[in-house]
Amino acid sequence: xxFSSASGLPRLTRIAAFLGTIIAFSLICLAGKSFxxxxxxxxxxxxxxxxxxTEHVIVAADPYDMADKAAIFSVKYQDHGYLPIFLIVTNDGxxxxxxxxxxxxxxxxxxxxxxxxxxxxxxxxxxxxARSDVPSPLPFPRKKVKGAVSPQALExxxxxxxxxxxxxxxxxxxxxxxxxxxxxxxxxxGARFYLNRVKDVNGNELxxxxxxxxxxxxAPTGKAATSNP
Numbered sequence: 001x002x003f004s005s006a007s008g009l010p011r012l013t014r015i016a017a018f019l020g021t022i023i024a025f026s027l028i029c030l031a032g033k034s035f036x037x038x039x040x041x042x043x044x045x046x047x048x049x050x051x052x053x054t055e056h057v058i059v060a061a062d063p064y065d066m067a068d069k070a071a072i073f074s075v076k077y078q079d080h081g082y083l084p085i086f087l088i089v090t091n092d093g094x095x096x097x098x099x100x101x102x103x104x105x106x107x108x109x110x111x112x113x114x115x116x117x118x119x120x121x122x123x124x125x126x127x128x129x130a131r132s133d134v135p136s137p138l139p140f141p142r143k144k145v146k147g148a149v150s151p152q153a154l155e156x157x158x159x160x161x162x163x164x165x166x167x168x169x170x171x172x173x174x175x176x177x178x179x180x181x182x183x184x185x186x187x188x189x190g191a192r193f194y195l196n197r198v199k200d201v202n203g204n205e206l207x208x209x210x211x212x213x214x215x216x217x218x219a220p221t222g223k224a225a226t227s228n229p
Contacts, residue, residue, distance in 0.1 A: 034152070034155060034156075034159070035072070035073065035074065035152075035155065035156035035159050035160060037160060037174070037175065037176075038072065038086065038174075040088045040172050040173075040174035041088075041172075042058065042088075042172060043058035043059055043088040043089060043090040043172065044058045044060070044090065045060075046060035046061075046062050046088060046216075047215045047219035048061050048062065048063075048193070048211050048212070048213055048215040048216035048219075049061075049088075049211060049215070050209040050211045052206065052207060055093070055200070055206050056091065056092040056093030056094075057089070057090070057091055057093065057206060057209075058089075058090045059087070059089050059090075059195050059198075059209040059211065060087070060090075060211070061085050061086070061087060061088075061193040061211050061213070062085065062086040062216070063083060063085050063086075063188060063216060064083075064084040064086060064176075065083060070084070073156060074152050074153060075126065075156060075157075078181075080125050080126055081125065081180060081181060081183075082122070082125070082178045082180060082182075083106075083179045083181045083187055084160070084176045084177070084178055085176065085177050085179060085193070086175075087162050087174060087175060087176070087177050087195075088172060088173075088174045089164070089167050089172065089173050090167070090171075091167040091168065091169060091170065091171055091172070092170060093170075094169050094170075095169060095200060095201040096168055096201050097166060097167045097198060097199070097200060097201075097206075098165070098166050098198070098199040098203070099164055099166055099167065099198060100165050100166070100199075101197040102195060102196065102198055103195070103196045103197050104116055104177055104193070105193075105196075106179050106187070106191055106192075106193050106194075106213075107192050107193075107194065108184060108190070108191045109186075109189060112184070114179045114180060114181070114187075116177040116178060117179065117180055119157060119158070119161065121178075121180070122178060123149055123154075123157075125180075126149045126153060127148060127149050160176040161175055161176060161177075162174065162175025162176060162177055163175055188213045188216065188217055189213075189214070189217065190213075190214065192210055192211065192213065193210075193211040193213060194209065194211075195208065195209040195211075196209075
């Protein structure tokens with residue numbers, strides 16, 4: 001039976017247009033997908049934590065060192081020499097806790113002290129500016145070409161950062177700290193995470209928090225990360 005252009009062609013055109021719309025919509029949604037910070041549970045539910053019962057404060061450090069966990073990011077931070085650590089602070093007391101002056105540090109087994117990278121540090125590393133100290137083989141000056149950080153990465157870095165200035169009574173605050181581990185092959189083995197200058201409502205500094213990262217490394221499979229995406 002010969003093909004009828006009057007009946008079959010419009011139908012195929014409608015189907016093609018419909019499929020094209022679905023594909024275009026999917027691409028737009030994928031391109032516009034933004035970073036969503038994990039929902040933190042109480043700090044005491046994470047393997048690597050330090051609890052101060054008398055002060056009613058618990059601090060946990062949850063490294064995002066595995067591919068399945070790091071998949072929440074659009075940027076492959078470890079490829080750029082950074083280790084994201086999810087910091088969780090839970091206040092089980094009846095008074096607020098101040099984090100305005102808090103200071104975090106990751107100390108490796110070799111006693112290398114690593115402080116969290118600043119936003120500018122991350123921008124510089126991710127933009128990968130061309131080195132100007134390498135001699136050019138050409139007889140004329142080489143332009144210094146600067147890299148660029150995508151808008152998605154900029155939004156992600158801003159959204160992921162730990163920015164809380166206080167933890168309300170019976171509340172939890174969380175966010176990421178990024179540590180420069182470039183050149184360090186095993187940054188977590190034997191390392192310790194420290195959090196200092198956490199203060200009570202009267203401005204008195206609490207005892208510093210110390211978290212052996214071996215607690216995370218030796219946790220049973222499936223127990224090393226209890227945050228919900």
